[in-house]
Amino acid sequence: MVIILFSVFLLIVNVSLGYGLIMQSSKAIRSLIEDRMLDVSNTAAALLDGDILETLEAEDKGTPEYQAVYKMLSCFEENIELEYIYCVRDMGDGSFVFMIDPDAEAPGEFGDHIPYTDALYQASLGIPSVDKEPYVDEWGRFYSAYSPVFDTQRKVAGIIAVDFSADWYERQISSQVTTTLVISIVSLLFAAAIIFMMAARFRKRFAALFNEMNVVSDEIEILVRETSPGTAIASGKDEGAPQSNDEMTVLGQKIHALQSQLTRQISYVRSMAYVDALTGLGNRAAYDKHVKQLDEAIKGGKANFAVAVFDINGLKEINDGYGHSKGDMIITEAACNLSRAFENGKVYRIGGDEFIAIVEGSDADLFSKTADLTGEQSRISMSKGYAVYDPDQDTEYITVFNRADSAMYADKRAYYLTHEDRRRY
Numbered sequence: 001m002v003i004i005l006f007s008v009f010l011l012i013v014n015v016s017l018g019y020g021l022i023m024q025s026s027k028a029i030r031s032l033i034e035d036r037m038l039d040v041s042n043t044a045a046a047l048l049d050g051d052i053l054e055t056l057e058a059e060d061k062g063t064p065e066y067q068a069v070y071k072m073l074s075c076f077e078e079n080i081e082l083e084y085i086y087c088v089r090d091m092g093d094g095s096f097v098f099m100i101d102p103d104a105e106a107p108g109e110f111g112d113h114i115p116y117t118d119a120l121y122q123a124s125l126g127i128p129s130v131d132k133e134p135y136v137d138e139w140g141r142f143y144s145a146y147s148p149v150f151d152t153q154r155k156v157a158g159i160i161a162v163d164f165s166a167d168w169y170e171r172q173i174s175s176q177v178t179t180t181l182v183i184s185i186v187s188l189l190f191a192a193a194i195i196f197m198m199a200a201r202f203r204k205r206f207a208a209l210f211n212e213m214n215v216v217s218d219e220i221e222i223l224v225r226e227t228s229p230g231t232a233i234a235s236g237k238d239e240g241a242p243q244s245n246d247e248m249t250v251l252g253q254k255i256h257a258l259q260s261q262l263t264r265q266i267s268y269v270r271s272m273a274y275v276d277a278l279t280g281l282g283n284r285a286a287y288d289k290h291v292k293q294l295d296e297a298i299k300g301g302k303a304n305f306a307v308a309v310f311d312i313n314g315l316k317e318i319n320d321g322y323g324h325s326k327g328d329m330i331i332t333e334a335a336c337n338l339s340r341a342f343e344n345g346k347v348y349r350i351g352g353d354e355f356i357a358i359v360e361g362s363d364a365d366l367f368s369k370t371a372d373l374t375g376e377q378s379r380i381s382m383s384k385g386y387a388v389y390d391p392d393q394d395t396e397y398i399t400v401f402n403r404a405d406s407a408m409y410a411d412k413r414a415y416y417l418t419h420e421d422r423r424r425y
Contacts, residue, residue: 025180029173034130037145039273041162042128044076044085045147046284049352050157053087053149056099058110066100074102076162083142083168087149088114088159090124099158106139114161123148123159134166141166152351154398276349278328279335287348290358294397301391305360307400308386309408310338312353313415327353334380356401383412 052065060066069087076085086108087099096116098108114120115137119129123146130145142163151157274286282290297303312334319327331353338347338355345359385407387400394400 026173026177029176033169033172034145037130037143037162037164038128038147040076040080040082040085041145041147041160042285043273044073044162045128045149045160047072048087048149048158048160050149050151050155051351053099054151054157061110069100070102073100077102082162083165084139084161084163086161088120088146088161090156090159094121096120096124096159117144119144120146120159120161122146124156126150126156134169139163143169152354279332279349281335281339281355282346282348284348284350287350287356290346290348291397294358298389298391298394298396303389303391305358305400306386306388307397307404308342308357308359308384309401309404310334310355310357310382310384311408311412313381313383313412313419315353330380334382337380381415383408383415385409385411 048069053069056066056069073085073087076082084101084103086101086103088096089099090096094116096114098110098112098114100110101107108114115135117131117135119131122129126148128145128147131143134141134143136142143166144164145162147160147162148156149158149160274282274289276283294303294305297305312330315327315330318330331349334353335347335349335355338357342357342359344361345357347355347357349355385404387403387407389400
């Protein structure tokens, strides 16, 4: 009787653990998919110039500025697994309209209204968001991710919307939950075998499998924050190892392979999400993450940093006179110069020709080292300004940045006062 009661108890425990794992997996996969959706919309938003986007109107169709946005959105639509991607404008009265839609078959027209969702409203406030419930419009049923595009004043100039089919979204969750359910059932069967056979060898292997599954659970938590779904799961078989017909061993090999695959995927996504494609510097997303860390350090009384802002002089004239390929060469060379000057800091490209360097510590003299790289003796002329964090007056990062930004614009005005008759280069 005791053995029967103990067996029933273990069976109930395993069923409860399986149910809990399924619920946790469903929640984790949902968050994972939402993060993948936001990765796409955030990346697209970071590639757009908010100062240009907020000036576009319907009659600008065909202009270089309009076409640049159109081409970038088309590239995402053609190369990434999504339904639609388009620009949205907040009309300021709780309604939203299409700006630029690159869909070739049935694009939304400039000014057409877009269904309101809570996530879209959050994006209009500057917070990237994903729909928690699907919505229906004339194109179908979707879950969408929305990311704000900021201008140089950090105001929302527009919103990037990325639509994913609700059927695809729900199918991903169902598929992953089913996989988790199968694994749970397999685990339950093995547990039952251990109970009835009372074999130490099987108990030991089950404990090892349980530990492996805990590791996978930890990896999934990381994956929710940093990677995207859709990658095929490896079989878990090691070509150089002896093959086993034991199902427990095969499952353990598969879980081990999943751990390795997740690690590689996380490393890849990190490198893609935070690097500027043209210069190799940190991009807007990386910069925003650093700013958040600095704000937390300020609140904790542990901040000690300085900020420098740089802007290339005369880049528009270079682009107009020699083409954007020449302009890209100038931007790349400027990035190399700044990387050398701030080798102990972090340098970000946050706009077309705007760079920000952040140095943590008290090494303010480092900014003086940029004089030869950005001044009259340099092949590239850059306006610059910097500011050092002052705990007596700065309660957040933006106040330090504003001082540096104002100093940069003052430097730019002074430059053009003395270079009116010279090529801006």
